[in-house]
Amino acid sequence: MKILVVGGGGREHAIIRALKQSPDCTEIWCAPGNGGISYDAHCKAIPATDVDAMVAFAKEEAFDYVVVAQDDPLALGMVDALAAVGIPAFGPDKAAARIEASKVFSKDLMKKYGIPTAGYEVFDDPAKVMDYVRAQGKYPVVIKADGLALGKGVLICQDEAEAEAAVKEIMLDKKFGASGSRVVVEEFLTGPEVSVLSFCDGKTLKPMVSSMDHKRALDGDKGLNTGGMGTVAPNPYYTPEMADRCMKEIFLPTVAAMQAEGCPFKGCLYFGLMLTPDGPKVIEYNCRFGDPETQVVLPLLQSDLLKIMLATTNGTLDQTDVVFSDGAAACVVLASGGYPLSYEKGKPITGLENGQLPGGEATVYHAGTAIKDGVLVTAGGRVLGVTATAPTLPEALKKAYAASDSIHFEKLHKRSDIGARALAALQKERD
Numbered sequence: 001m002k003i004l005v006v007g008g009g010g011r012e013h014a015i016i017r018a019l020k021q022s023p024d025c026t027e028i029w030c031a032p033g034n035g036g037i038s039y040d041a042h043c044k045a046i047p048a049t050d051v052d053a054m055v056a057f058a059k060e061e062a063f064d065y066v067v068v069a070q071d072d073p074l075a076l077g078m079v080d081a082l083a084a085v086g087i088p089a090f091g092p093d094k095a096a097a098r099i100e101a102s103k104v105f106s107k108d109l110m111k112k113y114g115i116p117t118a119g120y121e122v123f124d125d126p127a128k129v130m131d132y133v134r135a136q137g138k139y140p141v142v143i144k145a146d147g148l149a150l151g152k153g154v155l156i157c158q159d160e161a162e163a164e165a166a167v168k169e170i171m172l173d174k175k176f177g178a179s180g181s182r183v184v185v186e187e188f189l190t191g192p193e194v195s196v197l198s199f200c201d202g203k204t205l206k207p208m209v210s211s212m213d214h215k216r217a218l219d220g221d222k223g224l225n226t227g228g229m230g231t232v233a234p235n236p237y238y239t240p241e242m243a244d245r246c247m248k249e250i251f252l253p254t255v256a257a258m259q260a261e262g263c264p265f266k267g268c269l270y271f272g273l274m275l276t277p278d279g280p281k282v283i284e285y286n287c288r289f290g291d292p293e294t295q296v297v298l299p300l301l302q303s304d305l306l307k308i309m310l311a312t313t314n315g316t317l318d319q320t321d322v323v324f325s326d327g328a329a330a331c332v333v334l335a336s337g338g339y340p341l342s343y344e345k346g347k348p349i350t351g352l353e354n355g356q357l358p359g360g361e362a363t364v365y366h367a368g369t370a371i372k373d374g375v376l377v378t379a380g381g382r383v384l385g386v387t388a389t390a391p392t393l394p395e396a397l398k399k400a401y402a403a404s405d406s407i408h409f410e411k412l413h414k415r416s417d418i419g420a421r422a423l424a425a426l427q428k429e430r431d
Helices: 010-019 051-060 071-075 078-084 094-101 103-113 126-136 160-172 240-260 294-300 305-314 393-404 420-430
Strands: 002-007 027-032 065-068 120-123 141-145 154-157 183-187 193-201 205-207 216-218 222-225 230-233 266-276 279-286 328-336 363-366 369-372 375-378 382-390
Touching: 002 010, 002 051, 010 027, 010 294, 010 305, 010 363, 010 382, 051 078, 065 078, 065 305, 071 078, 071 094, 078 094, 094 103, 094 266, 094 279, 103 120, 103 183, 103 240, 103 279, 120 126, 126 141, 126 160, 126 183, 141 160, 154 160, 160 183, 193 240, 193 305, 205 240, 230 294, 230 393, 240 266, 240 279, 266 305, 294 328, 294 382, 328 393, 382 393, 393 420
Parallel strands: 002 027, 002 065
Antiparallel strands: 120 183, 141 154, 141 183, 193 205, 193 266, 216 222, 230 328, 266 279, 328 382, 363 382, 369 375
């Protein structure tokens, strides 16, 4: 099969490297891709959001299958547009992608079908937001932009002044554009966070191994929110008992709710969960693989990813094996100094050969790299994700950090405590 993957970050690189292991994958392309991805796939510089150009390219190249990995093109209906020209794709159609593309849609869905989530209200008038927040008088309070905002449209406000600043940023200054025309104001939940990605074909759902993201830029979960500075899998807080409970109370009811609403979900459904003292609750849904969760989840997959993806498209997931190894994986993100605010690009990267570390102790997933005059250079805020697998989490972390120490570029920034909370939870379990 000749396959096209739409996107150009670390998640797409992880998907491509997993797909390449399938005996049925003969040729693989990525659009737009990036410098490091070009070692593993042919790249074509088409923006992921240019639906018409992407569909025209897919038709012209006669791709057998397209994996739409990024949220924006899914929300714009790329899967529908490909289907219209007879090209099957992995990912939800536009109607089902609303589960991520509109926070209002997803919150209303959970309320209607009794799926546990934080209490909330929806507003399109900035003044009314503040009236409500003051009347509630409960802090911290969470204010979310309704639409897509690169994972940065969620603000946790500790007091009235921060809430006012959040409303100004989202609704008045339009920092996230039209995504901020409406906001969801939500109660603040506490407890360990868990990410669970799952394959879904509209009726059957098969969860992947759980993971834990590290969103803050600095050690000790301090600093600004980022797209994710590292991940570990599995998440020790997500016990077999908790997995059973989530399946019954959240996962299957969500699949059934989407069917009942006439927009069955096919593709990768991501559950961002909070394990609160009152039980598991949904913080957010994503309509695609998470980034950087994919970089620790797919390396533990033992089944054929292409076969699973085709089964989600064809509705045969119930007859398809989805098996993960019992080991652990850890990913350490190497970012540009200054990220998530301003940072410099074009810094030469040393320590890699053809995009990977010699010796193969770890896999390097390229998120923001380019090749300039034959030299691999930085081209984004998150530059690389260094992932290692091992029988246990401490071993995986040790390998990932040792490997990351061999890679250098000017102003490189990484957290030194990825997995620390997970290790503490494992230690508590043993005690």
